Amino acid sequence: MNSWKNIRDDFPILNQEANGHPLVYLDNAATTQKPRAVIDALSRFYERDNANVHRGLHTLSMRATAGYEGARARVAAFVNAAAPEEIVFTRGTTESINLVAASWGGANLKPGDVILLTEMEHHSNLVPWQLVAKRTGATLRFVPVNGDEGLLDLPSLDRLLTPEVKVFAFTHVSNTLGTINPAAALCARARNAGVVTVVDAAQSIGHMPVDVRAMDCDFLAFSGHKMAGVTGIGALYGRRALLDAMPPWQGGGGMIAHVDFLESRWKPAPERFEAGTPNFGDAVALGAACDYLDGLGRAEIQRHGAALGRRAYEVLSGIPGIRLLGPRGERAALVSFSFADVHAHDVVTFADQDGIALRGGHHCNQPLMKKLGLTGTTRASFFVYNTEKEIEVLAASLRRTVKFFRG
Amino acid sequence: MNSWKNIRDDFPILNQEANGHPLVYLDNAATTQKPRAVIDALSRFYERDNANVHRGLHTLSMRATAGYEGARARVAAFVNAAAPEEIVFTRGTTESINLVAASWGGANLKPGDVILLTEMEHHSNLVPWQLVAKRTGATLRFVPVNGDEGLLDLPSLDRLLTPEVKVFAFTHVSNTLGTINPAAALCARARNAGVVTVVDAAQSIGHMPVDVRAMDCDFLAFSGHKMAGVTGIGALYGRRALLDAMPPWQGGGGMIAHVDFLESRWKPAPERFEAGTPNFGDAVALGAACDYLDGLGRAEIQRHGAALGRRAYEVLSGIPGIRLLGPRGERAALVSFSFADVHAHDVVTFADQDGIALRGGHHCNQPLMKKLGLTGTTRASFFVYNTEKEIEVLAASLRRTVKFFRG
Amino acid sequence: MSSDLTDLYQHVILDHNRRPRNRGRIPTANRVAHGDNPTCGDQCSVFLRLEGDRIADISFDGSGCAISQASASLMTTQVKGKTAAEARALYDHFHDIVTTGREPEEISDVAAFAGVHAFPARIKCATLGWHAFLNALKDDPAPATTENTPD
């Protein structure tokens, strides 16, 4: 168990001022900060163990390979995969989803097939499907969102899950609304209809226990940089039978069983999907991030985040003219809002002058914004080191900002 | 100018023993070690400046964006690109080539077209072309290698550059033979024939000046981890007009101009090709690697590497029964060899017991191995910190090994 | 409020933001151009009535932050009645102010935008309306975008 008590000391970056105020970092849904333990694991790897993995029989290479494959096993355990071979390392959620869409989708979709998404998908769980739809002749269909409350229209799901639907891809937690979707129930309903499921866990992976076997999904995509890990590494979990049946996506060293000038044969998963030198340095750091989060306890992280999310919703709802998005009750560790008379970017610039890091804009959710009649929102998103006190600082700053604009 | 004098002190990893002997790291063609300056740049980024880039208007995000775009400009300058927009960040050489093959190739190749490669290509510059050939109906053709000497059969090039050839992809430096191909001349001949050129600079980028405008190539691919940078980051240089005309490859956040539920529009290059959160942490470290190498002086690095390559060829040629590959004269900073009676993997295991890190096997060059009647070779490859003394240590170890096996 | 910030959101900007001038589509327009800033999501359409070389009338519409909207609004008041060449010179002047922070010698509303200089991420907001206007002048049908423009 790491200590929650001095948790802010674990994150060197928090110990600084921005524009003359103590940094209040509330942009965690974009990327989380990294604890010393993760940064040190990364440096240590390059200072002691670095060498190219696989194919290498010398001491450093064997150590690096053990580090890389150890990280794979660690990540597999973190999401409770049945085997390390079910974890493919990628750059992050976006690449993971592109891999599934291009490889699984390219091989399994045909004209007339339907890809089911939801209206709250991040562009990274929408555009890859648009691209493969164009390539294969499949079409897209969307589970509606019920307005500002941000809940999926679940009754419509049975109607939408027609026999033409081949895959259902949805986000576990919305980065814009803070909605937590009932992933296990959605997967169960899809499975009953014979539909493959792809879960975008970008916003849940660092914030709550994520168990692929309890969820019983077919694929799960996530990013290391949103779970206290560094940028450049993430993973795709895939059921082994599905992964092994998929054609390669990228070609190159490390993924082949045999190469001739004109034809090649592939290794099984996960190597089949890891062409070229893998990002083993950052993978090792991702293993350290898993250790760090498990040290804090993931149930405890979830409680902490949910409490901040609810508290922020309450406190901010008192600001005149604020429009809050997402569910009022159970919600993820973020709050998203807008004002009719102050643009999100102006809000962010004003908050920044008070040392507060927020994000404003469409949050890679343009179609949802359009549906809700918004051009963007301002979002405050929390992680393990954020406090109720910081929510007060945020509220005070927002009040000053709207007052300034309203004159 | 960094100091060459105490250069080994710049690389923390070198200061260790392997199996009771001082580490002699001769596996640099697989991956180079990282100087303190690069490791520190990475830690420092996560300790001070980390935030998601673009779309971010708060202090940290602006700093991170400046760091990331600064790294792009730095890398552009490193290869003398005309503009930072000609640099797309990727995971490395393999991903860069897959991007060109899938996006440019997918849009421009049709049945009957020919992709011209050489017999010395790394799997990473072969398999992506096999995949796109299968998809588009194009076929592959190869410039022959003249046997153990490892030179391209240049006279045959004019015969091979028929009107059906649409693209010529070749390696600047062979990772197996140590051959340095005349890249500028090859590009000029291809250009005269109206053929697009793709240069695999994985093995040249860290070892000699690489100037895309002098070379006048259309695309150039390379990996950070082979030029003193960390794993997970590399780049594709592309002529701007070509990049801007190419369709996206991966979809997701950051690469779109406008997204609707059913259709989207793309940003121009390089963003079009950087879907999802980029690996900005490692990109910043890559900028530091450029600084480090330029500090040593790239012409000086080239002289150092060429001297070691020649010296190793000379010294090792005295070992009974050794078969040396690649050119006898001008060669890259590596030497590759085999014995009829001792397998490469046994050589590597024995060398490792003497603290020497070598690589044995097909070096992702299976078709070339087959052509040369080899199942693999042993390779010793050098970087800025290697010494003539280490070549002596290697030669002594090899002599003991062959003696042991021959009894 | 920091002084940088009040510099940025000077009275002029707040005023144009609250009461935009020449907003909406003029029915007599013979040139239209659209600009967007995909990274921010800011949008701006410019409607132009060009008579010979003169900007006889102009309006804008769109959505975005205070800076982008106020800048577009102020732009319309500045170029209305000017020749194309005069309008281009005004843009150069404006561009110089927002990128260098140099305040112009004569007192003018444009000076309010000198504060943008301290917020480099916002320069694209300030120039969005101008880019759309320049495209309308050129009669360029491609939407103006502030991605990969030098400012």
Next chain:
Amino acid sequence: MSSDLTDLYQHVILDHNRRPRNRGRIPTANRVAHGDNPTCGDQCSVFLRLEGDRIADISFDGSGCAISQASASLMTTQVKGKTAAEARALYDHFHDIVTTGREPEEISDVAAFAGVHAFPARIKCATLGWHAFLNALKDDPAPATTENTPD
């Protein structure tokens, strides 16, 4: 030479490597299987004459490191004349030795492979010929591969 290394490349391995037994294709074979280790490039083909349940004759061919070739050679000498069940038991025994490093109680040539345990990257080399043999026994046409096998 380190003692780990001489353990590994004991006399038995060197001997089988220099003078492989049962090498080449037996013309009477009624079962063939091929194994490869894509990471190393090692290859091994096993040719089997199965009469009822007995391994009447066996040979191997291939290329690879001393360990893989010696192990395949030794394997052929061990299983020739045995029943399928006996041969499988010999594999289990061999597998135990190379993965745990436990030397068997009775003195035998297989014991030479206990040294492999200290070189985890080489375990796949030592088991390659065995995997090809087991596939030939099963009459499995898929090439045996040491990728993603538990050893």
